[in-house]
Amino acid sequence: MVEHDRTTLGAGAQDNAAEPSVEEYVKVRGRTQREIIWRRFRRHRLAMASGVFLVLLYLAALATPAIVPYEYDEIDYAAINQGPSLEHPMGTDRLGRDELTRVLYGGRVSLVVGLGVGVFSTLIGAAVGIFSGYYGRAVDTALMSFTDFMLTLPFIPLILVLGSIFNFTPASITLALVILLWMNMARLVRGGVLSVREQEYVLAARAIGVSDSRIMLRHVLPNVVGVMVVQATLTVALAIILESTVSFLGFGIQPPTPSWGNMLTDARSTMTQQPWLTWFPGMMIVITALCVNFLGDGLRDALDPKAVE
């Protein structure tokens, strides 16, 4: 012990680097992963605001029947074709029905479809991606060929045709959109899995004999979660837009079930006379999709493992 002391360099030296200030010290202290992610996310104020707004929106969608000022079908001939006012913040349509109420009801369908598509396409895409990336070779080739094939199908024309043949309900349009949208998630997840698979800690786990499913769950999944979450938000935004588009053209959600899309079909015929009927449902689509995208962007920044503090 004594020998070591004498011969290591620095015998007699004192650590005399300038004393670090308190701020520097605090910066360096370690943090849990969750803390780091949450802190980074909070810095992204737009994403935070968007998150809050979306939560409120979904709560409103859930509580719609309880909170609407009027009934969905409440006809009021005295109030037809009115622009926005205090009694009717979004105006009324040609039957005097309150537009705000209708927008809220329409939102229920659009929001739920969007979320449903996001969740299920993520599940399917992630499953495909993880299996494909982890098992490799034949499984990978087969799954990826299928994925590539699905990607060559003409999206929008197909869903229009499907919508024309089968009348879409919120459930069935969710299914159709999921079938058309899982592929990008699969590819992204597969990419993430591939980069993790060759990491040493995975090889080590396999060498010890940890089962495949356990490895996938404990090692691989946490690493691709970041990518998945971001892509999921993109998918939700895209689904909301697609559903409204298809419904607008008449091949999606059919009246009388309201959706922002089919509300715009009606509104179109009186676009110049009652522009608010076109404006408000459309703005809701844009704002919702925008918030989802901002949220996704904030999550991306927060979850990026490569970002340096």
Next chain:
Amino acid sequence: MLAYTVRKFLFSLVVLFFASITIFGLVSLGPDPLVELKNNPRIPAEDVRRITEIYGLDKSLPERYIIWVGGLLQGDLGYSFKQQSDVTDLIVPRIWPTILLMGSSLIFTVMIAIPFGVYSAIKKYSLVDNAGTFLSFVGYSMPSFWLGLILQLTLGVYLTGWAGMRIFYTSGMTSPGGGGLVDLLQHLTLPVLTLSAISIASYSRFQRSAMLDVLSADYLRTARAKGLSRRSVYLKHALRNALVPVVTVIALDMGVLLGGAVITETVFAWPGLGFLLADSLYKGDYNVAQGLLIISAVLIVFFNYVADIAYSVLDPRISYG
């Protein structure tokens, strides 16, 4: 290199094969194309039976599929009972309007998105860059049909009212009785703006990101060390590398552009293939829809192929892979 090209081509054919099966299968789930003829009391059953035989409509599904594909390979896209015409004849006159719309949109998009993306990367976090990022988000979040409606309202109706004369037309391709180039442009502008919006948002961000990657590369420093001016380094060394990913993205995106064209054409009553699709579906004419679907699939596969080849040409590291 040649082997690579050939291999990709064969693979494309296989993909098309499966796509055609899928399309055929899905459409066959639709209603019977002869249902109106059958319900029409004035058409004798004899005629209905004859038509059924001629077009092989009583045959099994696989047999009908083969007949259809056989026809496709000869350029025959089938017959539309609803519109009483060969599908091909319905399609052909609609080709040019769609090409015009998509082509103009593509040129417009590239001319704006690429320089903007490059500039945003070089002047990262500047006002222009941040504004661009925000606008891109808005672009991503906006349904194109709604943008079309708003443009019709504002730049079409309101602007005309304010200016006292018609500036942009909100539907159709030409004014009745034909019109010159100016008339065409007046009709073309709003649809092109609508179709391009999302693409501009997407490509400019992508180009920015590609350019940022390149800007941090070592070989740019080497180029400067040789005595090149900053400008030369950006335009010659950086751009050449930064354009590669964007070119492939554009080629791959063509497929999505087709879908976008369907929406835009329908909103603006632009007489192209997209409008034909929507119109046929409204009429319940699935033979036409089927023909358009297979054309879309062919185009998508074709552009994917082009993208692959382009990528390997532009990036010399790929050809040998």
Next chain:
Amino acid sequence: MAMLEVDDLHTHFTTPDGVVKAVDGVSFNLEPGETLGIVGESGSGKSVTALSIMQLNPEPPVSYPEGEILFEGEDLLEASDKRMQQIRGNEIAMIFQDPMTSLNPVFTVGNQIREAIRIHQNVSKSEAREKTVQVLRDVGIANPEQRVGEYPHQFSGGMRQRAMIAMGLACNPRVLIADEPTTALDVTIQAQILELMVGLQEKYGTAIIMITHDLGVVAQLADKVMVMYAGRAVEQGTTDEVFYDPLMPYSWSLLRSLPRLDTAGEVRLLPVKGAPPSLIFLPKGCNFSPRCPFVKDECHEIDPDLYEKKPNHTAACILSVEEIEANKHRVDEELGVEG
């Protein structure tokens, strides 16, 4: 006046955390045909010094608050952008560490070398092509006529570095700055590249500034050496002087921390404890004092200049030559080093 005179160079970077004094008062000379080795750990400022000569440090954060860089009498720190473009690649050339990322992957090697020539010399395309082939041959690349049409990824690591050297020498510059040219290469290839550089220097008469952390490289190639630490030169002298008789404890520690074939197994190695200081918050007194094996109390108070300890051999240490020799002797005995 020397061909290249760096006089009290200061290179500062303004960062959100403070001003980083990457180069804090460095001076050295270079005569035609000479080779100067600049040695130091990562962060010692050696690359930044080189980039300062080339004026290639990133513009917004960098500033040169003091000092001059005189190349044939002209102060490069005052030179215009255009003038620097004329000088770069033409009179002063620089090659970098990783040849794979330093060459543009989408242009052929021939194209990139030709570019170097055509920027500075008014020659026809075919003349440039000929010169390119010739210079590739000079650096020992077989079959140069075929190689000019090939892409960087088709070259091996050693060949790429040869191509980089060719590109650097294409216009026959007075000075070639090589920033860790062999670090990314295999050991055997390293030796070949160094041999190549020696040969080329004889042939072209180029002065070389070799930047490296590898003392072996310096020993082979350099006439004189400058050891850098925390942005300053801490020892300067001929290679022999500095290697056999280091007068600054840091240089000496570096040498003692390297394994040697002739004493392997018999002599203990002496790793340098600690890490280099932050260039924003430098220690009080001597920069090396927190880690110095020969440290005295005064070291924490006095910030040493470069003192001329022996003729043409300077070291930044307040200890006298005798004190240093005594310290060296003491530790050598404990390590088991003879003589």
